[in-house]
Amino acid sequence: MEIEYMDFLSFEPSTIVGTLLNALILFWVIKHFLFDKVNAVLKQRNDEVAKTYEDADTALNNAKSMETQYMEKLSSAKEESAEIVKNATKKAQVRYDEIVSDAKDDARGIIDKAGSDIEREKKRAVNQIKDEISGIAISIAQKVVKKELDSRAHEQLIEDFIGEIGDAT
């Protein structure tokens, strides 16, 4: 069979149609078997990297918010303890004042009682002394006048006399 050549510059319809089909087939093969797959893998990887970054950011934010939360709690605890101490101090102060004023009242009561006791004792002692003096005076007078006196009338007399003395003292 003789070898047949095309012309050097020739348009052969079967070559044109065949080349068109070849290009389309190759396009489809490259798109479907290489580009789509590689793009999918790259997208997956990018998504994962983005997700990792996002997770890290979230974790960081969480840590930060927790830190501020703890700081707030810590400072509020400090305030609370200061408050407690203050309250306790105030209460103690109140209690102290109470005790002191009670003690003062007690002491005043005791002093008053002691004063009135003393006064009463003094009165009793004075009365006793008056009685004794009047008795002595009566006995002196009995001895002096050697005569039984109307004790009641004279007693009155002597008491007046002693009362004058007592008032004078």
Next chain:
Amino acid sequence: MDNFTINGPRVVFKFTVGDYTVRITETLFNSWIVLIIVSLLVIWLGSRLKKVPVTKKQAVAEMAVNFMNKLVDDNLGIGLRLYYAPYLAAVFILILAGSLLSLFGFRAVPSDVSFTGTLAIMTFFMILYNKIKYNGFGGYLKGLASPAVLTPFNILSEFATPVSMAMRLFGNLSGGAIITSLIYAALAGASAAVYGLIGIVADNYYFSFLQVGIPAVLSIYFDLFSGVIQSYVFIILTLAYIKNGKE
């Protein structure tokens, strides 16, 4: 020497459908080889991908995909990579692998104007689609007639774009092939002359020793370098025209 001819692609086989003869040329046949090899390579590259890359294979695949994605993002803006990136990759690899086939003694696929013309027409329609999509059909027509005097030139330049793209690729690759075969023929002649000088009668089956080594250097330029550069230029131009069409 005297029978040196420059041929188009060889017809590998042909069959008739009714009155019409379908010729399957070397170009189409070779691009099928490219299609099969590249498809297998691509399927292998895209298989068993892990979220955390452990294989070099995956690193290569990701690098290639990222490169194309970035190219599209940089030129066309974000959000268009879904279809443009694999399309440009397909065109790039088709041209590149097609020209690298010449390293293995096959005819370079892009040295057929039917092939480059088809790719250029695809690009042309893509540019047209983008122009109409972003400017509206009326806006597109208005753009063509914007300085009214230049309307014919504008229309001409619309069609000049795919023609220039097709011819650039075709000219570079087929030119390289022609130069390479010219050099081969010249070196064969030079070998024969050297044989004649030292008294050996050269027949058709002598060994052209000068053909060893020297063409390899040219092959590195015309097949490898030119193929890589031209396939890259093609997709960059496609991107640039589409970007231009969007504005």
